[in-house]
Structures are given as C-alpha cells and as structure tokens.
Amino acid sequence: MTYAGADEGTPWIDLSPTFVGTDARQYVASSCGASLNNGAMHVPTLKKGGQASYQVCKDVPVGEIEGGKIFIQKSLSMNSEARAHWGLK
Numbered sequence: 382m383t384y385a386g387a388d389e390g391t392p393w394i395d396l397s398p399t400f401v402g403t404d405a406r407q408y409v410a411s412s413c414g415a416s417l418n419n420g421a422m423h424v425p426t427l428k429k430g431g432q433a434s435y436q437v438c439k440d441v442p443v444g445e446i447e448g449g450k451i452f453i454q455k456s457l458s459m460n461s462e463a464r465a466h467w468g469l470k
Contacts, residue, residue: 382396382432382433382434383430383431383432384427384428384429384430384431384432385429385430386429387429388428388429389426389427389428389429390426390427391424391425391426391427392421392424392427392433392435393420393421393422393424393435394456395455395456396421396453396454396455396456397409397453397454397455397456398410398437398451398452398453399451399452399453399454400439400441400449400450400451400452401449401450401451401452402441402442402445402446402449403444403445403446403447403448403449404442404445406445408439408440408441409439410437410438410439412439412440413438413439413440414440415438417435417436417437417438418436419434419435419436420435420436420437420438421435421436421437423435
C-alpha cells in the first residue's frame with residue numbers, strides 16, 4: 382500500500398479488509414487465529430507517499446474462496462460506495 386493522505390495514517394487502524402465469500406458471508410481478520418510474520422500491526426505509521434506491505438489472514442471455507450471478493454475500506458465507515466474491491470478467479 383501507499384499512503385496518499387495529507388497527514389499520516391496507520392494501516393491496521395485506518396483500513397478494514399473484508400473477504401466476501403461466494404456464500405455471501407463476510408469474513409474479517411479478527412476471526413483468524415494464525416500468527417503472521419508480516420501482520421498489519423507491524424507496519425509503522427506512514428506519512429504521505431510512505432509505502433508498506435503486510436499480510437492479512439481470514440478463516441474462509443475453501444469452497445467459498447474462488448469467485449469471492451476482497452474489499453478494503455476505511456475503518457468504521459458505513460459508506461459502502463467508498464471501498465475498493467478485487468474479485469478472485
């Protein structure tokens with residue numbers, strides 16, 4: 382990710398990644414029990430133009446992954462129009 386805001390941002394606080402399976406259920410990172418080597422909490426606060434990459438874990442049934450979507454939106458936002466998504470094939 383690249384931070385494009387005016388001030389600074391903390392990815393694990395500011396962004397909310399969600400996976401929507403083909404079963405129309407939403408899976409969030411808090412449901413994952415795995416330990417990640419490069420988890421979001423290890424990413425420092427970023428200034429404008431700062432870049433980072435990190436892992437996000439979701440416990441999703443195998444049959445629900447292909448055809449699902451990954452959504453990223455601002456944490457605690459109720460505006461579903463202001464989120465980005467990627468489809469999985």
